[in-house]
Amino acid sequence: MFRIPYGRQEVTDGDIAAVVEVMRSNWLTQGPAVPLFESRLASYVGAQFAVATNSATSALHVACVALGLSAGKRLWTVPNTFVASANCGRYCGAEVGFVDIDPDTYCLDPVALRMKLLSAQAAGTLPDVVVAVDFAGQPCDLDALLELKNEFGFRLIEDASHAVGASYGVHRVGAVPGVDVTIFSFHPVKIITSGEGGMLVTNDAELAATAQRLRTHGIQRPGDPLLDCTQGAWYYEQQTLGWNYRMIDLEAALGESQLRRIDHILARRRALAERYVELLRDLPVTLPHQRSGRLSSYHLYPVLFSDAAKRRKVFDGMRAAGIGVQVHYMPVHLQPYYRARGNDVGDFPVAENYSSRTLSLPLFPTLTDDEQVEVVDTMRGLLK
Ligand SMILES: *Cc1c(COP(=O)(O)O)cnc(C)c1O
Numbered sequence: 001m002f003r004i005p006y007g008r009q010e011v012t013d014g015d016i017a018a019v020v021e022v023m024r025s026n027w028l029t030q031g032p033a034v035p036l037f038e039s040r041l042a043s044y045v046g047a048q049f050a051v052a053t054n055s056a057t058s059a060l061h062v063a064c065v066a067l068g069l070s071a072g073k074r075l076w077t078v079p080n081t082f083v084a085s086a087n088c089g090r091y092c093g094a095e096v097g098f099v100d101i102d103p104d105t106y107c108l109d110p111v112a113l114r115m116k117l118l119s120a121q122a123a124g125t126l127p128d129v130v131v132a133v134d135f136a137g138q139p140c141d142l143d144a145l146l147e148l149k150n151e152f153g154f155r156l157i158e159d160a161s162h163a164v165g166a167s168y169g170v171h172r173v174g175a176v177p178g179v180d181v182t183i184f185s186f187h188p189v190k191i192i193t194s195g196e197g198g199m200l201v202t203n204d205a206e207l208a209a210t211a212q213r214l215r216t217h218g219i220q221r222p223g224d225p226l227l228d229c230t231q232g233a234w235y236y237e238q239q240t241l242g243w244n245y246r247m248i249d250l251e252a253a254l255g256e257s258q259l260r261r262i263d264h265i266l267a268r269r270r271a272l273a274e275r276y277v278e279l280l281r282d283l284p285v286t287l288p289h290q291r292s293g294r295l296s297s298y299h300l301y302p303v304l305f306s307d308a309a310k311r312r313k314v315f316d317g318m319r320a321a322g323i324g325v326q327v328h329y330m331p332v333h334l335q336p337y338y339r340a341r342g343n344d345v346g347d348f349p350v351a352e353n354y355s356s357r358t359l360s361l362p363l364f365p366t367l368t369d370d371e372q373v374e375v376v377d378t379m380r381g382l383l384k
Pocket residue numbers: 055056057058081082084085133159161162184185186187196197198
């Protein structure tokens with residue numbers, strides 16, 4: 001464990017009290033806490049439906065199944081993400097392809113996407129689902145992606161695991177019209193936490209109902225149409241194959257308690273990000289670029305060095321000094337699993353170049369001003 005990690009949860013006495021209250025109640029799981037967290041998160045982002053799961057990974061899987069992804073179909077995503085954004089396609093037996101990133105935002109590049117779509121159209125291999133990632137908390141280029149969605153007919157999943165509380169224009173992430181499903185993660189390093197946990201958010205009632213069945217073994221919910229309506233109250237019906245991907249009440253109570261102070265959490269993250277701009281002014285690093293009209297939730301603070309050797313030197317030196325810097329991300333297409341499926345070095349040069357030079361600096365709500373100065377001073381010493 002590093003003295004100053006790159007990310008860390010903040011758990012208050014209020015959070016602990018909320019979890020203890022559930023422990024003393026009649027339900028550890030499937031009581032009132034999960035639906036409460038779902039409705040609070042849906043109204044916070046301005047979406048109609050929210051379906052809680054035991055991780056964002058399972059929410060991504062459920063979203064893909066609900067959107068009809070299956071063997072023989074195709075999912076595309078970016079190399080600059082956590083492996084889960086790609087793996088959800090493989091869980092469905094679909095082929096996973098990648099699209100390079102924009103060199104300024106490190107998110108999916110709509111120009112690269114258009115080029116790949118045009119050649120896929122000619123080859124008859126258009127994707128069924130595109131997973132766009134709001135990298136580091138900055139919403140991706142949704143206007144451009146939605147235009148391409150209309151032109152080429154794929155479904156769009158916004159992997160907003162980094163971006164609870166971010167905004168795109170007048171909308172909070174999760175409520176941008178045209179996006180089919182948005183996914184949030186509540187892993188402890190993310191913006192708010194439920195321990196482990198995720199949420200699938202949508203304005204599509206049918207999709208939400210399907211997701212609810214899929215996270216509970218594929219069993220029909222109360223009120224869903226049954227094939228046999230003559231049975232007693234013991235009766236339930238499984239019409240499709242699902243999983244046990246449920247969030248439990250203990251987790252939901254923690255998540256809902258954290259959501260109550262999300263404005264404070266986001267304000268502190270944004271203040272720290274602004275301070276980094278000042279503190280790093282005289283250092284030879286490229287700072288993350290925010291496009292206008294987008295409000296990042298600042299999950300990560302990735303800086304770029306001039307070359308891979310400098311990044312390595314600073315990474316090793318910072319870690320030796322107890323500062324847990326990290327690399328987000330190693331390109332997913334270069335993971336052995338995806339190399340074995342036809343990807344190679346050089347396929348996505350922007351993401352590969354970015355990945356070889358990037359370093360995420362500590363950024364979390366309880367990082368103190370003094371610790372932040374120490375992070376920058378340590379880096380300054382290593383760059384001399
Ligand atoms: C963390 C993360 C996930 C997976 O979240 P879990 O809740 O840990 O399953 C998926 N996609 C991205 C971009 C992430 O950062």
